[in-house]
Amino acid sequence: MQSSYSYQQLSIFTKAVFLKIGCNDSDADIATRVLLSADMRGVDSHGIARLSGYVRLWEAGRVNTTPDIRIVHQTPSTAVVDGDRGLGLVVAHEAMKIAMEKAEKVGTGWVSVKNSNHFGIAGIHAMMALEKDMIGMAMTNASALVAPTFSQERMLGTNPIAVAIPAGKEAPFVADLATTTVANGKLEVASRKKTSIPAGWAQDKEGLASEDPDCVKQGGALLPLGGDRTHGSHKGYALSSVVDIFSAVLSGASYGPWAPPFPAYIPMPENMPGEGLGHFLGAMRVDAFRSKESFFENMDNWINRFKNAKPAKGQQRVLIPGMPEAEKEAAYRITGVPLIGPVVDDLNNLAGKLGLPALDQ
Numbered sequence: 001m002q003s004s005y006s007y008q009q010l011s012i013f014t015k016a017v018f019l020k021i022g023c024n025d026s027d028a029d030i031a032t033r034v035l036l037s038a039d040m041r042g043v044d045s046h047g048i049a050r051l052s053g054y055v056r057l058w059e060a061g062r063v064n065t066t067p068d069i070r071i072v073h074q075t076p077s078t079a080v081v082d083g084d085r086g087l088g089l090v091v092a093h094e095a096m097k098i099a100m101e102k103a104e105k106v107g108t109g110w111v112s113v114k115n116s117n118h119f120g121i122a123g124i125h126a127m128m129a130l131e132k133d134m135i136g137m138a139m140t141n142a143s144a145l146v147a148p149t150f151s152q153e154r155m156l157g158t159n160p161i162a163v164a165i166p167a168g169k170e171a172p173f174v175a176d177l178a179t180t181t182v183a184n185g186k187l188e189v190a191s192r193k194k195t196s197i198p199a200g201w202a203q204d205k206e207g208l209a210s211e212d213p214d215c216v217k218q219g220g221a222l223l224p225l226g227g228d229r230t231h232g233s234h235k236g237y238a239l240s241s242v243v244d245i246f247s248a249v250l251s252g253a254s255y256g257p258w259a260p261p262f263p264a265y266i267p268m269p270e271n272m273p274g275e276g277l278g279h280f281l282g283a284m285r286v287d288a289f290r291s292k293e294s295f296f297e298n299m300d301n302w303i304n305r306f307k308n309a310k311p312a313k314g315q316q317r318v319l320i321p322g323m324p325e326a327e328k329e330a331a332y333r334i335t336g337v338p339l340i341g342p343v344v345d346d347l348n349n350l351a352g353k354l355g356l357p358a359l360d361q
């Protein structure tokens with residue numbers, strides 16, 4: 001069973017929760033917009049369903065809701081930002097602003113972040129650059145839930161990569177993908193719905209393929225993009241490693257199996273080599289390479305040509321990265337965001353614990 005809620009309903013509820021745990025009005029507003037962008041774009045695994053998880057991190061003392069986010073090292077085009085254990089939803093937003101400011105001055109801006117937490121969907125941070133007609137990039141390391149190709153041991157996170165590219169008359173190109181076959185949230189959704197998962201998503205604690213959505217909770221692991229060596233999992237493993245190095249090794253955050261886990265009930269790794277989770281964000285001015293007008297003309301042509309590619313038999317159309325999410329957002333603005341019963345129950349329990357009105361009130 002599921003019910004639909006307007007963006008305004010979800011926004012009022014979510015912001016009240018962030019304010020309740022100590023965020024100031026500006027940070028609560030940013031955190032709310034970033035979190036709900038996932039629901040609006042149909043990425044329900046990273047949206048309001050994770051709100052309780054952020055609160056639990058705060059209760060465990062792992063999130064600082066009044067952080068002093070600051071630059072600790074910089075050049076004209078680069079910076080390292082210390083997030084002071086803040087909500088990644090806010091820290092990454094501030095870091096991307098720094099990257100864009102540097103790009104405005106010198107053409108490109110690159111920011112590596114340490115001492116942060118889970119930052120929501122990568123795409124929304126990359127898309128900030130579109131407001132300035134820039135190309136945006138965002139990536140982050142994450143809880144170690146992924147086994148490298150041929151490994152039984154969990155060493156990497158889902159480590160997403162997002163790239164947002166502006167166009168002229170066409171909607172922007174927005175690629176936002178985990179470097180695993182699926183994000184862990186997809187297993188959580190399947191577990192709530194009590195359905196099995198496809199082969200190639202995860203393995204059990206012995207390193208064998210599994211269709212049990214709870215296998216990762218039972219000591220198994222997610223699999224890199226590709227699923228297995230035959231289908232190119234070594235490429236997903238390599239991409240995930242790049243994200244881990246850019247986000248964490250480069251910034252001084254904890255990397256690989258030492259990345260802080262998102263679930264607050266999981267103990268922090270011992271002998272952590274860095275501080276918190278790491279992100280990597282970038283912005284590039286199009287006119288640092290060529291005129292915006294000619295670039296936009298070519299991007300529109302690129303998008304139109306790909307959209308009009310002949311569909312494979314049985315398929316209706318060819319999609320551009322970002323198109324399904326944009327269409328879903330447009331629809332949800334009218335119909336509201338659908339939430340399944342267990343998520344609504346969890347949010348209402350959270351409201352009761354914090355002394356706030358229930359979502360349905």
